[in-house]
Amino acid sequence: MTDMDIDFPLVLVVLTFACALGWVFDFLVLRKPRSLQLAQARTDMGLSQDQELSNDQQHILDKIAKEPYLVELSKSFFPVFFVVLVVRSFLVEPFQIPSGSMLPTLKVDDFILVNKFEYGVRLPVAGTKVIPYKDPARGDVMVFKFPNNPKINFIKRVVGLPGDRIRYQDKQLFINNQLIETQLAQAPSLQNRMGRYTEQLGAVSHSIYKANSSARVNKTWVVPEGHYFVMGDNRDNSNDSRFWGFVPDNLVVGKAFAVWMHWESIFSLPTFGENRWIE
Incomplete structure (x- = not known):
């Protein structure tokens, strides 16, 4: 049996770590400035907390609140990579x-x-x-x-x-x-x-x-x-x-x-x- 020239466990560990790093970086560095920017935008629009938004206002706020593409990608793939890593490393692994x-x-x-x-x-x-x-x-x-x-x-x-x-x-x-x-x-x-x-x-x-x-x-x-x-x-x-x-x-x-x-x-x-x- 062979994994050919690809060290799949190493690749899986690197991908899982990279996704986790993107998630943590967003939590520690990017999320707070994004929240402040969102709050400032609501203030500039003169919006109260419970005020109903127009479509244009909602679109602007959604755009500000949107996570960066790489962060969104990291959050989507991290659970998948993590589960595969745990199952493959500690439970069951398939071979041909x-x-x-x-x-x-x-x-x-x-x-x-x-x-x-x-x-x-x-x-x-x-x-x-x-x-x-x-x-x-x-x-x-x-x-x-x-x-x-x-x-x-x-x-x-x-x-x-x-x-x-x-x-x-x-x-x-x-x-x-x-x-x-x-x-x-x-x-x-x-x-x-x-x-x-x-x-x-x-x-x-x-x-x-x-x-x-x-x-x-x-x-x-x-x-x-x-x-x-x-x-x-x-x-x-x-x-x-x-x-x-x-x-x-x-x-x-x-x-x-x-x-x-x-x-x-x-x-x-x-x-x-x-x-x-x-x-």
Whole structure:
């Protein structure tokens, strides 16, 4: 997953702050002179407080009382930006799946929802945890910022927790020297050389793909404190911790919990027939 070259959270924070600044500037600097000018205009017209106004008088007073365009714009957009910022930063954020690294759990062009407070409340942009809650658990499908390029969002399954010893040998996963057993659910075929297996990670039972080919990686890792070891469910077609290392806690975004839409392109209609919870 990627936000392309636009840091959307930063843009959202800047827009929200700019609108709030325009509102505050009007309240502290512009509103009082505008009120004085309006009162002076009424005095110059010889108007009492309850006197009925002609159309021309009303037009003149409305023109004086009118807020500057930028202030009006700021007041209109601030509530919108603020609500979006709060929801996106602290509650739920949508993402689109761009690759097949999490097959068969997640398909390309699935639209998912990510719980942003599952792993604690974090500051937007900085990602600093200000209110701890839960830590990522083994088996969670987690969204995080790619350590080699934090502008890019990745999604993988949490396999190793801090302190764990992870070994991947001959396409078999060992955690703390214990083999994570898998059961064959669908054998590879001539058309599809991927075998589908059921795997149990922590409390989560889920499906994975393994190709009918030789192993790409045979290696052992020890997960440092404050870091996580992640892997894609499409084990032979996933760029994950086996190749680039661990995910630090400050780059964690949230827990993926639901698929709410599948939409392949703007030239097709979105479908909602495969909406589901993510296991």
